[in-house]
Amino acid sequence: MKFSRKLLWPLNPFYYWGALTIKKMYDWNIFKSQTYNFPLITVGNLSVGGTGKSPFVAYLIDILQNEKRIATLSRGYKRSTTGFQLANTNSTALEIGDEPLQFKTTYPNITVAVDAERRNGINQLRKLKPKPEVIILDDAFQHRKVTAGLQILLTTHYNLYPDDCMLPSGDLREPISAAARATIIVVTKCPLNLSDHLQQKIITKLNPLAHQSVYFTGIAYAETVHSNTSKLNLEKFTENTFCLVTGIANPTPLVNHLNELEATFVHLNFPDHHVFSDREIKKISSHQFILTTQKDFMRLKDIEILKEKLFYLPIKVKFLNNEAAFKQQINAIVSS
Incomplete structure (x- = not known):
């Protein structure tokens, strides 16, 4: 942790209790979260970025695009536009954001949309003809207004969320207990030769719940x-x-x-x-x-x-373990 961030440690309790209060409001159903009757997959993290969400969304598109009509929905960070926007072949990063443009450029046949209000974005996408059969929410794990059927939580090998702390002195946007919402936990950016022994030590540190699966991935460079x-x-x-x-x-x-x-x-x-x-x-x-x-x-x-x-x-996600089991979990959600 940088010394400048250590100086912010006295502010951590305020951020922690604020985030925890919001979490409890949703857990106790005081704040309402929308559920849906079609396959909705969230890819996100507890931290403020850098966990490899975009390559992982691309991986999901790769394994699903030949079976289903896919749409991605992102916030569109640092775009100049507002509200719901559909990407097209003439879109720019300034209009929709760099990551959504990357999805549309790499996968021109899928639907790519941006909307900071995820519920509105989902509703707009479902009005399209033909409507997408599967929607992947990019960086929406902390967006509690929507409850996805499958929530994938990413954490990096070099900065696991159990080793981190809340903003502003750490990188976590939510308390570590928020990880319980995930169905799948993926440890990203691992060395490709990470041993089974070290993988097991990480699993022990993550302490997954009974309903949670843990996978390990690295980066494969072209x-x-x-x-x-x-x-x-x-x-x-x-x-x-x-x-x-x-x-x-x-x-x-x-x-x-x-x-x-x-x-x-x-x-x-x-x-x-x-x-x-x-x-x-x-x-x-x-x-x-x-x-x-x-x-x-x-x-x-x-x-x-x-x-x-x-x-x-270009980069690709490379699984270190149990890739077939991961695909089976994804297909089970998509087919349900």
């Missing part, structure tokens, strides 16, 4: 980098000195991966969902080769001076 018009072999690309541009919550795994490839690069690191200024764009464009994440690429790909030199490195 062997190619992609631009607007082409793709290159990653090893060939890293023979050049390049600029790595990141505006994500935790770029460390990507930096470590590039270091393992013995790449030579300058790292320009920005806050999550960063809106790049003209001065920053000029600095980035001074480099001949530029690599970024797929999410950041959504915000940078249409800038003219970057188009010929900007590439992103």
